[in-house]
Amino acid sequence: MPNPLVEALANMYGTDPDISPEFIKAWIEAESSGNPRVRSKKGAVGLLQLRPLAAKEVGVKNRLDPEQNVQGGVDYLYKLWDRFGDLATALAAYNVGPSNIMGGQIPKSADPYLNKILSRSHPKQTPEDVLKGKPIRSFDWLGKNF
Numbered sequence: 619m620p621n622p623l624v625e626a627l628a629n630m631y632g633t634d635p636d637i638s639p640e641f642i643k644a645w646i647e648a649e650s651s652g653n654p655r656v657r658s659k660k661g662a663v664g665l666l667q668l669r670p671l672a673a674k675e676v677g678v679k680n681r682l683d684p685e686q687n688v689q690g691g692v693d694y695l696y697k698l699w700d701r702f703g704d705l706a707t708a709l710a711a712y713n714v715g716p717s718n719i720m721g722g723q724i725p726k727s728a729d730p731y732l733n734k735i736l737s738r739s740h741p742k743q744t745p746e747d748v749l750k751g752k753p754i755r756s757f758d759w760l761g762k763n764f
Contacts, residue, residue, distance in 0.1 A: 621652045624665070627688045636705050637692060641739035645709075646688070648734045654684040666691030672712075706732055 624646050625639075632639035649667040650656045662669045664687035673681045676697070678690035691712075698708035702722060710728035711719045718725055724732070 623654065623684055624652050627665070627684060630685075631688050631692045637695070638739060641735070642688065642692070644735045644738035645691075647738075648731060649691075654687070655682065663687070668694070706736065709735065 624643055628639040628642035628646070631637070632642040646652055646665045650665050652665070654665050655663075656667070657663045658667055660669070663681045665684055666687055668678060668681045668687050668690050670681070672694045673690050676690045676693040678686045680686050681690070695708055695712055698711045698716060699705055701716065702708050702711055702719060707719060707722060707724055710724045710732060713728050713731045714725055
């Protein structure tokens, strides 16, 4: 059953061909299962599990406000994309922390997270299209192993 809050925020902030409403919905599902009040043991909160330092970096005042959380998460992802050069690496950095992306390489621990989001949000693209040629181990894209 679609979550009206998630649907509205995905349509509001999913305005880029790569950061589409489908991407936002898949990302929210991976981060919080659509629960705007969820908290992690590491201090991340909300729909996109926004961490305190990331929120501060993009000017979010209330990480538990669903709209601020999603806007902040998207803004932070764009900052990471500018830093790392492609969506998949930026998304991995969002998941494991930017300091864990060594030499631009996606750590193996981020593979399931990337699979879950990108296979749902970019079903017509190959991993190579999204990864811009960066290698990833056993990228299970719609059941295809790459």
